[in-house]
Amino acid sequence: MSVTRRLPRYYRCLGDLADKGVERISSREFAKIIGFTASQIRQDLNCFGGFGQQGYGYNVAVLQREIGRILAVDRNFPAILIGAGNLGLALLNHLRFEQRGFELLGIFDNNPEIVGKTVRDWSILDIDRLEDFCSTNHPIAAILCVPDSAAQEIADRLVALGVKAFWNFTHLNLSLIYDKEDIAVENVHLGDSLMTLTYLVSELTEK
Amino acid sequence: MSVTRRLPRYYRCLGDLADKGVERISSREFAKIIGFTASQIRQDLNCFGGFGQQGYGYNVAVLQREIGRILAVDRNFPAILIGAGNLGLALLNHLRFEQRGFELLGIFDNNPEIVGKTVRDWSILDIDRLEDFCSTNHPIAAILCVPDSAAQEIADRLVALGVKAFWNFTHLNLSLIYDKEDIAVENVHLGDSLMTLTYLVSELTEK
């Protein structure tokens, strides 16, 4: 696993510590809480700069702020959500995008029954307005919660419209398709994740 | 990344190939499609047995079936879903649990407004009936879609009731907590995933 995949976990755990009122933490104590080795924590943090102090450890608030800066969660990258089904709505309700570096500009769907409805602060726009909307608002990221069958077409349209990053919940392997272009892709393959659990369960029961 | 994390992807891609009517595939062709090296594919598959044939390659249907067996997707591990909010419903609607080795026995929630309602084939049960239900039906796996604040209490109750595996969508770090016990945990930290994308986007824009 690479450092950058561990950064969000550091950030999250530091938030928990701050909530508990912890002010400073050593790599040793942190290791116990987060489940990495102290060595790895120090190694990781040093990739980005010396945030600690010999003999003292790390200041929780400072470290969280620094990691937040590295992750760019203090930014406001314009983003759109495509697909306002259960999954899209679940993401809207469970996550604070604005606390994770994104500003959600709009929600799109092709279902006439829900187009026009309002979710939180956003009204659901017709997918036909995508070109129109994007040429005005220039979102850089898109959250893809569409059915697999529509994924390729929508993704192509979005790339043509200048979208540079995808949070991809479809089965489509976007990272492969846009390999050569400067497109960032974070795939969330829930089915794969579930099958990993299946495998773990079968291992348990075989013992 | 370990072999077992790649197995679901093999399985998925083989399904796609089968759908397209592809009957046989060499590690070289497969590599191009799936985005791993041919060497890795051969190495991976050989961990579990010789599924290929020299000079021919791999039979798509056979290989998929074998990987399916390794992953245990043909099993029917009894499972329950806790939390019928947007996320829980999204999972119910997006995934075929029965095609991934699980049989969903019941759905639980604590919200009186939705308890008793029916989703697909299942009616939503009151969380108070958890002990009752589990001592009769003995689920081995639980899908945790509850708010973070309730996660620890629910997880403890489930472990006490004999649940051995969690598909965990809460912020809680279950794998750490049940480290020593024989509990399988697959965490899906959507927030972490989104932050990984934030980082990628910030890298893009810095260029």
Place this chain on the structure above:
DNA sequence: TAGATTGTTAATCGATTAACAATC
């Protein structure tokens, strides 16, 4: 038989851990 492609071993690479000198 010749060509193709696996299975498998050996070489390489990168990531993790251990160790310790620097320093607060």
Place this chain on the structure above:
DNA sequence: TAGATTGTTAATCGATTAACAATC
């Protein structure tokens, strides 16, 4: 100053890739 703990280098480990003999 002494104790603690980082920053950083070196050692270890595991995973990935390359190579090729086996064989269909």
